[in-house]
Amino acid sequence: MIDEPYEDAPLLPATRRALLHRLATGQSEGRAPSMVGAVMRDGRLVWSAGRGDFPGGTAATAGADGGVRAEDVQYRIGSITKTFVAVLVMRLRDEGLLSLEDRLGAHLDTPEGGDATVAQLLSHTAGLAAEARGPWWERTDGSLRPELADLFGDRAQLHTPGRLHHYSNPGFALLGALVERLRGESWYAVLRREVLEPLGMDRTTLAPVAPHAGGWAVHPWADVLLAEPAADTGRMAPAGQLWSTAADLCRFAAFLLNGDDRVLAARTLAEMRAPEGGPKDQGWTTGYGLGLQVMQRNGRTLVGHMGTMPGFVAMLLASPQDGLAGVALANRTSCFEAGAVAADLLTTVADLEPRIPAPWRPLTEVKEEHLELTGPWYWGAEPFALRLQEGGALELTPLGTGGRAARFRPEADGTWTGLDGYYAGETLTAVRSTAGDRVTHLDLGTFVFTREPYEAAAPVPGGVDAAGWRTAGAGDEGRGAPEETAPVR
Incomplete structure (x- = not known):
């Protein structure tokens, strides 16, 4: 069998024109001196372009007329910096140097925020103030806040830690x-040694390195520009200091979707992408994971981050289900059109060139005790299907009109742990008979799943009515129903 080399195929001409049209519209309507867009598909940058004025006076798409390639021009990426810092923290967790449930004060001598956990700081649920003390930190030198004690004003703790989501820039400084x-x-x-160098992101830096865009404000009622300062924010730098390029951010997006064992495993990245402390059920539209924004758009779950600094706006969004990412960078204060452009670049490719599924192949290894678990199960009278995945993972799918789906990873002790939805973190146990010759039922966080609806022989909590299933109109005198009963035989 020969697979089509889809991942190496260029985008179709119609797709490329649609992407360029969206970028051009975003730059024009957003009144941005310049804007760069890029798309990553299956780990590779497959399209990029720029509109506007670039270093050296080039005003064209990437690389035109011998000018600088737009995908290699640095822009300030603001709060996308937070995601990089989150990756560093998760590396510390994976190495066993801290737990996400540790109080910050257990590791860091800080006058504020010490009662919050590491996870609460990563997910902006620590209840800390949104901004740093003193004048606007994004436009002033970090020397105004030289120590941790200088980060917060008079009211550092606005909410009880863990109570609600409240975005905090000083929290990421901590x-x-x-x-x-x-x-x-x-x-x-x-960051340079542990993340940027392994991922080949040599154009992501703390200070700008040519070629880079200059930051501008645009007059609200006239097409004129005002230069914005590019301050070194010092202690606040982990909240928004970095400069990067569209090409580097596409490399970072590929990492966020697939992981890289030199930096973080895919399993840890999946943990970061799950919404924390916010709505997770059907109907939610925005949330925040561990250093990552999460949103629902047109039936897709997108992850990434927006960044703003004086003179700059950046957006990185990725779709795990499509293997796609969109990046947009602009050098104008408050050009929020860039966020919509990044999302639209991604969805344009997803809609016009939907992902081709990987070829079906059988599992490489199967244990008989795992295969025994597959097939229909019933929670009460609700039908479910349990399917076996690679590596002994399980997937529970409702077969009726309701019910909760979930995926489970195998553990060394023979149980499984829920990965998402209602059962995230819950334990699934296959309970065997006393003789050990068969599985009698599944225990999922105390919920009992049986092979038959309300199976009489299974340990269903509350027991199973000895009269069994009945026909319409039949009842039980003790429950106020007609005397005659008609059990199903």
């Missing part, structure tokens, strides 16, 4: 300090 405390060097030096 996480940067945590990385420094446990690694013994600056957070950016750690």
